Structures are given as structure tokens and as C-alpha cells.
Amino acid sequence: MNLRDLHYLIAVNEQRHFGKAAESCFVSQPTLSGQLKKLEQELGVALFERNHRQVVPTRVGETIIAQARRVLQESEKLQELAQAARDPFSGPFRLGAIHTISPWLVPLFLGELRQSVPQMELRLIEDITTNLLQQLLDHQLDAAVIATKEPHPELESLPLYQEPFWFAHATDHPYRDDSLIEQRHLQSSELLLLADGHCLADQVLEVCRGKRGLSNRDPVGLRAANLETVVRLVGQGFGCTLIPALAVQPIWLAGMNVTVRPIEMAGACRRVALIYRRSSPRGRAIEAIANQIRHVVPESVELLSPIC
Numbered sequence: 001m002n003l004r005d006l007h008y009l010i011a012v013n014e015q016r017h018f019g020k021a022a023e024s025c026f027v028s029q030p031t032l033s034g035q036l037k038k039l040e041q042e043l044g045v046a047l048f049e050r051n052h053r054q055v056v057p058t059r060v061g062e063t064i065i066a067q068a069r070r071v072l073q074e075s076e077k078l079q080e081l082a083q084a085a086r087d088p089f090s091g092p093f094r095l096g097a098i099h100t101i102s103p104w105l106v107p108l109f110l111g112e113l114r115q116s117v118p119q120m121e122l123r124l125i126e127d128i129t130t131n132l133l134q135q136l137l138d139h140q141l142d143a144a145v146i147a148t149k150e151p152h153p154e155l156e157s158l159p160l161y162q163e164p165f166w167f168a169h170a171t172d173h174p175y176r177d178d179s180l181i182e183q184r185h186l187q188s189s190e191l192l193l194l195a196d197g198h199c200l201a202d203q204v205l206e207v208c209r210g211k212r213g214l215s216n217r218d219p220v221g222l223r224a225a226n227l228e229t230v231v232r233l234v235g236q237g238f239g240c241t242l243i244p245a246l247a248v249q250p251i252w253l254a255g256m257n258v259t260v261r262p263i264e265m266a267g268a269c270r271r272v273a274l275i276y277r278r279s280s281p282r283g284r285a286i287e288a289i290a291n292q293i294r295h296v297v298p299e300s301v302e303l304l305s306p307i308c
Contacts, residue, residue, distance in 0.1 A: 003075055005039045006068040008032050012048065013065050016055050073139045080139075081281045088284045092121045095289065096132040096144030100200045100227055101272060104246035105145065108296040109289075117288060128197045136277060143276040143286050145293075148199050157273040158290040159304035161297050164269045165207060165242040166260045168234050173259070175240075180264045183210050190221040190239035192230050200227070200270075204242045207268050234258050244270065245300040271304065 011021035012032070022029040040047050047061035057065055083091055097106060106124060113122065125132070125141060132144040137154060149157070167181040175185055186208040193201040201223070221239040224230045230241050235257035248260050274290045276282075294303055 001039060001042055003072065005035050006072055008035055009039065009047065009065060009068050010072070012036065012055060013057055013061075018055060069138075076139050077279070083281075087119070088282045089117045089288070090119045092123050093143075093282070093285055093289075094123045094125060094141045096125045096127060096135060096141045096146075098129055098132065098144075098146050098199065099126055100194070100198065100244060101145050101147065101246070102126045104244075104249065104252075105293065105297070109292045112296065113289065113292045116292065117285070120285065129199045130197065133275070136275060139277075142280065142282055143274050143289065145272065145274055146199070147203070147270045147272050149273075154277055154279070155275055156278045157275050158286065160272045160274055160290060160293055161301040161303050162269050162271050163301045164245050165204070165263060166245060166248050167240065167263050168231060168243050168258050168260045169240045170235055170237045171257050171259050173237070173240070176259060181261050182263070183208075183265050185240075186210075186242075186263070186265075192221050192233050192239040192241045193223050194227065194230060195223045195225050200244070203270050207242060207263075207265075210265075231256055231258055242268070246298070248300065272301075273304075 008021065008025060008027075011024050012018060015021040015024060018033055019029050022032040025032060036047065043064070045060050045064075046058050047064060049056045049058055102124065110122065113120070125135070127135070129146050129148055132141065132146060133152065133155070135141045136144055137152065145160070147163075167175075167185065169175050169189075175181065178185070187210065189208075191204065191208060193204055195201070222233055224233065227243065227247065231243065231253070233239070234241050242263075243260065253260065274286065274293070276286050280286065290305075294305065297303070
């Protein structure tokens with residue numbers, strides 16, 4: 001048994017097809033099938049049920065596959081420890097970021113980061129918060145920029161900044177004549193939100209409900225998969241929404257028929273942090289990225305930690 005066989009095992013479980021699994025591992029199907037057959041003989045159990053339509057793990061196979069994942073994760077940790085001991089800034093650094101942060105934050109710091117740490121190969125992964133946290137725990141990411149607390153004892157966070165929400169409505173909306181945007185505007189508007197799974201949708205609802213909550217119903221209208229679609233629907237008069245301060249950029253909003261305004265209400269904001277594993281050997285690199293982000297964010301957000 002070796003680590004390569006465990007990679008084959010997991011590939012077959014994910015693909016449920018020997019041919020596709022072999023392609024993903026860059027080997028021939030006979031090679032992969034033969035190695036897994038030897039593994040089954042060595043363990044003395046069948047790991048998969050095979051027929052002409054599909055490949056399905058047996059009950060004991062599911063247990064062994066789960067253990068194989070843990071073994072491979074630990075082997076990756078050994079490699080990470082060795083590399084970090086040589087140079088925590090060298091090699092690929094896998095940084096995750098949620099969709100409502102990445103488009104506006106990453107362009108601000110990426111150029112300066114490459115100049116200050118040229119040996120670091122930054123790889124960016126955009127996803128929703130739940131998936132990013134799981135990828136962190138599975139050692140598929142080194143760190144992630146999210147806007148919620150780390151809900152796991154194996155994870156730690158470096159606070160970055162507090163970002164206010166701005167209220168967005170169509171340029172010809174009746175609110176255009178109001179001098180201030182307050183909670184009453186939020187509670188009486190039909191809200192356009194991101195789809196379920198995006199933490200921004202939950203945060204917007206929480207702000208709009210306020211401490212007293214909404215008395216009748218949550219005034220939620222359409223939902224969309226990305227923030228640009230939401231804002232364009234606002235411009236077409238389908239409702240209002242809240243957008244994070246970093247997204248309030250004239251170039252991005254141009255032509256959308258949208259007016260964005262600050263909200264006169266305490267708590268209308270989100271806290272952004274860099275999340276990582278407590279056991280990570282790349283602490284210095286993580287600190288460097290956090291400090292680079294703090295250096296470049298605009299005055300529209302409030303830093304939560306001093307710049308080092």
C-alpha cells in the first residue's frame with residue numbers, strides 16, 4: 001500500500017467511473033484498476049461494487065475511503081511543514097475569498113503582494129463561505145477571506161476591516177427625495193438578495209430586520225446568483241438592496257441606473273477576516289497577506305487591527 005493507491009481510491013469514489021478516475025490521475029485505466037485490485041487483496045475486503053452502469057463503494061469501502069482522505073491530508077501536512085521550514089513564502093499559496101469580496105479586494109493588494117513577496121505563487125479560489133471553510137479544513141486552502149466568524153475549533157482568524165453597507169435603489173425611486181436612509185427605509189423596501197448560501201444575503205436580512213425584527217413579513221423579492229445581477233435588477237426598479245462599501249465604485253455601477261447612499265444606522269456593516277488553520281506552518285505568509293490587505297483598503301472601511 002502506498003499514497004498513490006490512496007489517491008486512486010479517492011479518485012474512483014469521486015468519479016464513480018474507472019476510466020474518468022484514471023484520466024484525473026493521468027494514468028491508464030488498466031494501471032489504476034490493477035492497483036486498486038491489489039489494494040483490495042492486501043486489505044482482504046471489496047472496496048467497490050462494480051457493474052456495467054456504475055461503481056459504488058461498499059460499506060466498508062466508505063469507511064476506508066474516509067480514512068484514506070485523512071491519511072493524505074496528514075501526508076500533505078508533512079510536506080507543508082517541510083516547505084514552511086525552508087521558506088513559508090515560497091511555493092503556491094491557496095487563498096480563498098467569497099464572491100462579494102474578491103472582485104473588489106483582490107485587485108487592490110495582489111500587485112503589491114507580488115512585488116513584496118515575488119516567490120509566493122498566489123492561487124485564488126472564489127466560493128461561498130461554507131465551501132471555503134470546508135476546503136480549509138481539508139487542507140485544500142491555506143487561508144480564506146470571509147465575512148463571518150470561524151465556526152470551528154481548528155480555525156483561527158486575523159481581523160481585517162469592518163465594512164459598512166450602502167443602500168442601493170433605482171435612480172428614479174421615491175427615496176431619491178429623502179435626505180437620509182434609515183432603518184424605516186430598509187424595513188419598508190422590497191429586498192433583492194443573493195441566493196441562499198451567500199452570507200451577504202443573511203447579513204442584509206439581519207440588518208434590515210433590526211433589533212425589533214420585521215412585524216409582518218420579510219419583504220424579500222427576487223434572488224440572484226451574483227451581486228451584479230442583483231444591482232442591475234435594482235436599476236430596473238424591481239426593488240432595493242444593500243451592497244458592501246468596497247463595491248461602491250463608479251466604474252462598476254456606471255450605466256446601471258442605480259443610486260447608492262450611506263445608511264444612518266448602527267450595525268449596518270460586516271466584519272471581514274482572514275481565516276486559517278491553527279496548525280498551519282505558514283503563519284508568516286498569512287500575516288504578510290493580512291498586513292498587505294490592511295495597507296491598501298480605502299478609507300470607506302474601518303481597520304480592525306493596526307498595520308504592522
